[in-house]
Amino acid sequence: MSLEELGEQLRKQHRLHVQGSDVPAPAATFDELSGRLGVRTQIVDNLRAAGYFEPTPVQMQAVPVMLERRELLACAPTGSGKTAAYLVPVLQHLREPRNAGCRALILAPSRELARQIALEASRLATGTGLRVRCLDKAKRAADGTPRPVSQKYDLLVSTPNRLIYLLDAEPPLVSLRTVEWLVVDESDKLFEAGERGFREQLGRIYSACDSAQVRRALFSATFAHDVDQWCRLNLDNVVTVSVGQKNTASDVVEQELVFVGSESGKLYAFRNIMQKGLTTPCIIFVQTKERAKELFRELIYDGVMVDVIHADRTQLQRDNVVKAFRAGRVWVLICTELMGRGIDFKGVNLVINYDMPPSTTSYIHRIGRTGRAGRPGKAVSFFATKDVPNMRQIAHLVKNSGCEVPDYLLQVPRKSKKDRRELAVHPIRRETIDTTPKYDRDRIARIKALKKAQDKQKPSSTENGGQGGGVVTVKQKKKGKKLKGSVKVGMKKSKIEVEQHEDHQIQMRCLQFMWNSADYKWYANHNQSAVIMEA
Template sequence: MDAYDIFKKITKGAKFKLKREPLVKPLESDVTIKSEPIDNSLTCPVVSSISSMEQEKDDFVLLNSLKDGQITRKKRKKDPNLSSIDDEIKQKRMREEKANQYRNENSISVVGRHVPEPIKSFKELSFVDADLLVNITKCGYTEPTPIQKQAIPAMLEKRQILACAPTGSGKTVAFLLPLLQHLEGPKSNGFRALIICPTRELAKQIQQECVRLSDGKKFKIHIISKINKAMSQYGPKSNGKYDILVTTPNRLCFLLNQDPPAISLKCVEWLIIDEADKLFEEGVRSFRDQLQQIVKACSSEKRKIAMFSATCTPVVSKWCVHNMRGLIRITVGLRNAVTDTVEQELKFVGNEEGKLLAFRDLIRNGVNPPVLVFVQSKERAQQLFTELIYDGINVDAIHSERTQVQRDNTIRSFREGKIWILICTELIARGVDFKGINLVINYDFPPSSISYVHRIGRAGRAGRKGKAITFFTVDDTVNLRNIAHILRQSGQQVPDFMLRIKKRSKRNGRSWR
């Protein structure tokens, strides 16, 4: 039995008239409680207790009163001073609605708390260094791309992000611009920013882009090209005043494992991980252990992490949720999808011998260089190169067994147009930006849908049109279903039978002859 039941029994048959001045002046009009009269009526004054509770949003006061056994809620008259607060709340909600509408127009989805509003043009970044904005225009960016519209303001507020956007959508500038802005302050001993990527080709490309954006600024931007030089350059005897380091995980971990460590990461304020899903892949070439060591070495309390990739796996998302406080997840378009600027085609060639015949038939009918040809291994790259070199085609191959000098020379010749067709492995499938790739040929069927997205993403970059042709044989039909779904999501015409193929078993591997 609670206090209300006891009070009800004691006052049974009584009539209350609360016209006397109460001990505590109520906020609202007095409440009169009437009960059914009986023969021996009794009148007595009662002081009712009032319990009030304020709420943050609407400034309500809950007034507990007894009326037919119900608890009623009454509003307190608003304080005139609170009108300005209400106006601010309304304006904030209107801004959020407009921001969400603008995100929907640009196919941007965000997950997180207190997400900054996206920018519509670079002119809104008035607080950013003027030289950086001028360099942005020189690099050919007249207006921000969807990923830049949301990622740049988020990083400028020092928020940790996981960004997923299609290939060729400007992710590099999306993290370099706020990074350079944050490094405008006084220098400290050791590197203040670290950019990790899976290949040396991509690392060199990011370093060159960083130099272009920081033109006119006194930033020290380094890349680990030779281990012996790095050990003496970044060791304990160096002055340690650097700004940005761009490198691959293996080379950096080699320096960290020296006794004493040949490099210090204690002052790193920003850790940028490009092609994040590649670094979290399982298998022989997994970088997960090295990445964990690098994150541990970046021990500064100011450290922030930003991850970028064209595809995102559950492993990456789970790691970010557990290790990045205040995380904002940004996705542009459909996750793990292909940009609509690439025309995609699946071509049945029968068997392995049919691949070479189909390829030579494409050459005979005429192709518009430059052309990238993807194969599954360095042995197959060398084999195809040997077949085509005698056909009078300007062709070359690049893979991990070639020296760094050979790889650099091959890429430079391909960019200059001296090589028309470049045969490559997954080494070039990640992040490397070749301007104006007109055709990508998947000579060997991609082992996964993620690999397919990155391969054909070498074409159709920065809004340009491109084409991708994927050869498949009878043995490839077990993997065909996932790729066919990607084509359907991209608006391409796909035969219905490809979507009804039995799903691939996880136990079935793929061996390349």
């Protein structure tokens, strides 16, 4: 049997669909990678050390295509090894380190995913001497100005926004003229237009990679027609590879749709799962960062090791939460769409869609956080009465995966394309997640209203340099050059420490707040009156 016939048999066996001219035969084993395709033994050994025993279907076909320097569009289910599918040929092409600037660039939609890709690239590059860097923040010189990205790195991983910031600096802090491979991970997300996508940034980066030798590869778990059309128009002799049926969930994920009635029923449904035995680690997806904070406040007292990650948290906080979840110190992770793409948490047993995603694409990526690398997993999705009109496509997707779906969801009228786009931009408005009794909520609201009214009644003055603050008399006790005392404005009281400066101004430093943690700047003059300005 010829190599081409063996290749066709292998494609049918693994449901590999390819389009393009003269597509190379897939590689069924790692021995074939190092033998017939000439991949360095060190890289293959690193693959085995990373936990791969044989190439996954997407790796079987994508690696030979990229080794021939063919441009590629690949679509494969979540957790199917797409990262290694493009890293192996890229590292093989780079071969050895050079101080000639970045020769391979990988783009990802979030910093967490970019760091994960850089870590995986460093593991597979072990022993090759190739240098990998994630552009998570600009290094700064002693005077505080950003430093240019070093020319010693062979492979860079970045988000589009970070790269645009470096390219827009005067002079530019990074050069992409030497890039020979441009890889776009989660390409359907990066090609989205508007505030939620990165299409404009991606176009500028594409133009900046102006080397005559540059080749491009795009990977995603979901198929987008606009990406496919763009590739056919702009890529040279492109090869399209897809695994299984397009835009479907992983076969190893058990999916369940749970009707909860109203929004308040979701918390009861989750606590019911906890009573039956919550299989951790677990990821819970909610619609907005506000709802993530609300759900965290509810669950933190339930005796579950829970934490939350969203866009309002600092990068250090997000990194610490991810580390704690990976290490098992956090059992339940509450997150928004931020963590819905690409992030690989080993051994996640359960994904809960606390709020239904706005599209099937989002649904596929969310539940793809479990059932990775062939391990079984479960995904439970809560839906309320207001979600039912938008459930048709997701219900059919679950049905096609072999899971049970109520018949009435399959008969919901089909939404128009315009309505689906509108839902993605303006999701369903949901009630606050809060089990506090109404009496207590009203009492808290009255206290906040009273506090706001008192804040508005603060005296305002610009005397002694104060702007928009209040002037009060301060009882002071001299102690060398420093003065100590206390100050009270409205219901805010603080211990203070003041220090006299050469210009006869006395700077007052807040030591302790006794009402709230709002930030103020405190000043005093030699007449012992304090000027208070909001920071």
